[in-house]
Amino acid sequence: MPFIPHTEADVREMLATIGAKSIEELFDEIPQNLRVQGLAGIPEGLSEMEIGRLMSERARQDGRPLSFLGAGAYEHHIPSAVWAITTRGEYYSAYTPYQAEASQGTLQLIHEYQTMISSLTGMEVSNASLYDGGSAVAEAALMAVRAHRKSKSLRVLVPSTVNPNYRRVAVSTAGNQGLRFETVPYQRETGCIDFAALAAFAGQDIAAMVIQQPNFFGQLEDVDALTDWAHEQGMLVIAAVNPTSLALLKPPGEWGTKGADICVGEGQPLGVPLSSGGPYFGFMTTRMEYVRSMPGRIVGRTVDLEGRHGYTLTLQAREQHIRRGKATSNICTNQGLLMTAATIYMSLIGPAGLAQVAETSMARTHQLVTALGRQRGVRQAFTGPRFHESVLLLDRPAEAVLRELESQGILGGVDLSGDYPELGSAILVCATETKTDGDIERYANALGTALQAVRAA
């Protein structure tokens, strides 16, 4: 029996101890009419050899195309040690560290993670992870409304330069509690939040504003001015950031005069594979004054009976297993193993390595945009500084061009026509440190060919 170790003798003797004639008898409290007769829709079991063959075939079907996709999930080099250690059974098959004495490894690792991510974002405290970047924005909005001492407003400004899927998750997660998300348009020239449009919200009672840096288009927002403006209006500032970019860009804790209040983001770039969208992890850091409003697990250092240092889950009175209906969130299981991978990644890559990853990604994207821009019918949508993504406008429908590229084994970018129809035919492209001169040249040539093919069709 797969994964069940009982011999016939075991079963016989165990039933005798229980005083039951059969295993069947142990289910005698379940009404007979409810009992299921077999599971006809489930196939026969497979041995490990057979499932291995099946999965390898399925994987082969998907192939490994040359990808220039970003839009919230980024291809980076992952050191071999990251997953070799992360999948050790002692991390992989442990539970949430409620029994602190038997979980010091996980607890100390979380504490080290909290230290690293707090420093990277320039904030004072961190939790132990949320589900992903999208749900982290939603939780940050709920937290801002809860933590705001002077405003009872349920309104949150979420500019259209914030990842559209993050905005969707925020609405579906926080909308039920009455939060209202209001958008701010971007400026067509720069692809950044339109300051003139912000003026319409001046003087109003609004709980918080989300600022994504780099924004969804890859452009860099004027975070100092935006943060100061939001604070002048009495709003809390929620920063949504890419952790890789923070090796080069000003951390949210230093934005404007006072710094952002809550910082969140998608942790995937820190050693987590793309894997069709998950599991990833969301990170959240904040000022010490808001720590009691923060959702999720938090680890603190303390001492044991003998006065020696040890680690434990703390401030649990915020959480659902204690506070039930009055908890800061219903979150329980989060994304611990991905946070584990990220901690090992940050330890291996170090401050210098992370800066090199960020710089190289930026340079490769610059190279890519320049090379693609040389093709007839391609131009950049926006001016101004950017990180490692950029929007390109095509003189032919993006969908058709991307399909042509796909037939050449290239995933050329994310079609923006659904979320930003005003841009016309637009694609979001990304290159990271994993791309070479040869990859970029291959894409540039393929794009020329693809555009030609679409023109001819």
Added chain:
Amino acid sequence: MNQILEKSIFEYSRDGRGAEAQHPPALRGAVASASKEALGAVPAALRRQSKPMLPEASELDVVRHFTRLSQLNFSIDTNFYPLGSCTMKYNPKACNQYAMLPEFLSRHPLAPDTQGQGFLSCMFELQEMLKEVTGMKAVSLNPMAGAHGEFAGVAMIRAYHRARGDLARNEIIVPEAAHGTNPATATMCGCIVREIPVDAEGDVDIEALKKAVGPNTAGIMLTNPSTLGVFERKIEEVARIVHGAGGLLYYDGANLNAILGKVRPGDMGFDVIHMNLHKTFSTPHGGGGPGAGAVGVSARLEPFLPVPVVGREGEGYRWLTENDRPQSIGRLSAFMGNAGVLLRAYIYMRMLGREGMSRVGEFATLNANYVMARLRAAGFDLAYPNRRASHEFIITMKRQAKELNVTAMDIAKRLLDYGFHAPTTYFPLLVPECLLIEPTETESRETLDGFIDAMVAILGEASSDATKLKAAPYTMPVRRLDDVRAAKQLELTWKPVDSAA
């Protein structure tokens, strides 16, 4: 003897050291000039001035540090882990290996469906298998944990009532023994929580339920078998009462392992369920996630399922989105949830197959009833002595607490010294001094006997040397920790000065 503690990763750090094999190659030629231009375009005001405090350590130091830390943990791979309500069963290695094939890992979430037919076929078949074992009409794989699935479920219940113009229904009924996530979820969905009691035998108090339902009832959230470790025998009557009042039934799948292959939530009358794939379908707990909380629904709730959902068209598969499901409660994650976890659950289900799936509930129940019978014979008090155990059961140390001043916590901590992870303690809240014990089906009789022997030995110590238990554990990396100090003197990040302490 205490193990040697591991110093902080930051204490390995030296300026200028690093795992340089992991750094991208130095920039030369075209990319170097591109770098100058790109960086040059970023105004100084937007740039970072200070170095982030990340370790500067060699690869070997990092590997050694995190390997040593791992050795301070209990885990399923190293210890019996009878944590009630958590289903800590063996996580087969094949599930990890084949979910981590390079093509799966490197697939971008926004890659077109045509570049993911292998992955999508697994997801579609997973949806179908989950429908089959739960008796539900449709499944969405999006939620990333049990509580996330609960959120999706209650949000669908609300959306259903709203779509019918039934706007007053905002109350969620929850038995007092429920997981804390149930009331917390109801609140997150903008609902009001009404708790109802259970009777002396652990079943829902039907009279209290009748009084609680009414025109404001949105639904009831039930775990069955309940958190008390017993099957809710009056489930059909509960369903009649709630449905009769216009409410819907929500099934918390935390304890699905107990009944897998024996009885299905859909057949019990539930309208919406979540499954903890990291419990019943053996994906790893990862020291606090990732989980996966797939939701299943009856026909009337199908339009409200969170998107995306995998659909089959002819021989191919594609994501169905908001465009296909305009009444959907929307997206719960930036992409499609914990894909890699879902692959592991798929592999597990295919390995077990039809017969293996039915055996899960049988042997989980056999193991629980065996441990319960032997502990009862050894003098432990059962919280529900007249009931069968489901896949778990509760003992209460109320008597020992009074007579010997030995608490459930003391037993739990002492078990660690015997090499066993503690059962769930102090949950459910309504049983005083309780230990909730769930052995799971993957444990051998010898392991169960070892655990029982340890429990009996500890009960003996409780009578002969209670003070010894009060100070347990003795053999762990640390002794009992000062939780009050942890919460009062918050030390939430490592500070350089600490190394001197």
